[in-house]
Amino acid sequence: MKTKTPVNYMGEILTVVVLTLVWIVYSEKADFWTVVTGIGFSILGLLLTNIFVLKQDYRDNYHVSLFAMLKYIPFLFIQIYLSGFDAIYRVFTRRVNVGVVDIKTDLPDDYLRSLLATAITLTPGTVTLNQEDKDMTIIWLNCETSDPVEAGETIKGSFERILMPGKGSP
Amino acid sequence: MIEIGRNIFALIAFGSAVIFGIGGIIGLFRFPDAYSRLQAGALCGTTAVISIFIGSLILAPTWAIAARIILLLFFFLVSSPTGAHIVARFAWNSDIQPWRPADQRRTGSDDRSKE
Numbered sequence: 001m002k003t004k005t006p007v008n009y010m011g012e013i014l015t016v017v018v019l020t021l022v023w024i025v026y027s028e029k030a031d032f033w034t035v036v037t038g039i040g041f042s043i044l045g046l047l048l049t050n051i052f053v054l055k056q057d058y059r060d061n062y063h064v065s066l067f068a069m070l071k072y073i074p075f076l077f078i079q080i081y082l083s084g085f086d087a088i089y090r091v092f093t094r095r096v097n098v099g100v101v102d103i104k105t106d107l108p109d110d111y112l113r114s115l116l117a118t119a120i121t122l123t124p125g126t127v128t129l130n131q132e133d134k135d136m137t138i139i140w141l142n143c144e145t146s147d148p149v150e151a152g153e154t155i156k157g158s159f160e161r162i163l164m165p166g167k168g169s170p
Numbered sequence: 171m172i173e174i175g176r177n178i179f180a181l182i183a184f185g186s187a188v189i190f191g192i193g194g195i196i197g198l199f200r201f202p203d204a205y206s207r208l209q210a211g212a213l214c215g216t217t218a219v220i221s222i223f224i225g226s227l228i229l230a231p232t233w234a235i236a237a238r239i240i241l242l243l244f245f246f247l248v249s250s251p252t253g254a255h256i257v258a259r260f261a262w263n264s265d266i267q268p269w270r271p272a273d274q275r276r277t278g279s280d281d282r283s284k285e
């Protein structure tokens with residue numbers, strides 16, 4: 001498969017570094033041979049993934065930046081706790097209004113959409129039921145509205161803005 | 171002093187894990203339908219487990235153990251919503267209707283008959 005963009009191996013190098021670090025953590029050693037075998041298996045894993053798993057050049061398909069992830073993960077933890085307390089409040093007061101809403105996302109690729117679906121499911125109060133292309137079906141513990149735009153903004157607004165390529169602010 | 175601070179933060183994390191865990195179990199019995207029970211069970215459980223991981227991270231004696239806890243946390247963040255999603259999707263595909271109060275009629279996208 002030919003790439004349209006100039007070949008840049010930075011992504012591959014970063015992946016090998018991360019995989020090698022995981023290898024070192026699980027090996028409980030950081031000596032020369034552990035690092036060498038870690039790098040070897042990381043390159044092998046990366047090659048096999050590129051050959052057998054990824055059908056196209058993933059650089060053209062996955063638009064996620066490290067900077068966006070650094071913002072996404074702390075924000076995700078804060079949201080998990082905030083909505084966790086809200087869920088606890090609803091458990092004790094039994095104030096639930098369960099509803100299913102259809103929302104639309106503007107995220108351009110499947111990887112970002114699955115990250116968004118994961119974030120929606122991880123935050124207590126909402127679970128992703130289904131996702132087809134840009135349409136998502138969400139079960140909402142405190143269904144305030146069935147309007148797709150309004151519900152979408154409440155459920156996914158901040159996450160989507162962080163994940164959106166070229167933006168990265170809530 | 172640092173040791174006391176670590177213990178206090180770990181205690182807060184474990185304490186919140188207990189609160190979320192108990193809340194999830196109570197929600198499992200108090201909520202009216204499969205979807206809301208799933209929310210209580212799976213998602214309060216998620217917050218409880220994350221709190222336990224954070225508490226363990228604070229108390230981790232070495233960087234190697236801390237790094238392993240972070241990896242476990244990462245895998246948990248990937249697997250937990252997948253499990254919740256599979257159960258919810260199965261319920262949805264089995265035509266289980268979300269619970270609504272008796273005085274509210276089902277409207278909009280809740281009405282599966284439109285599909």
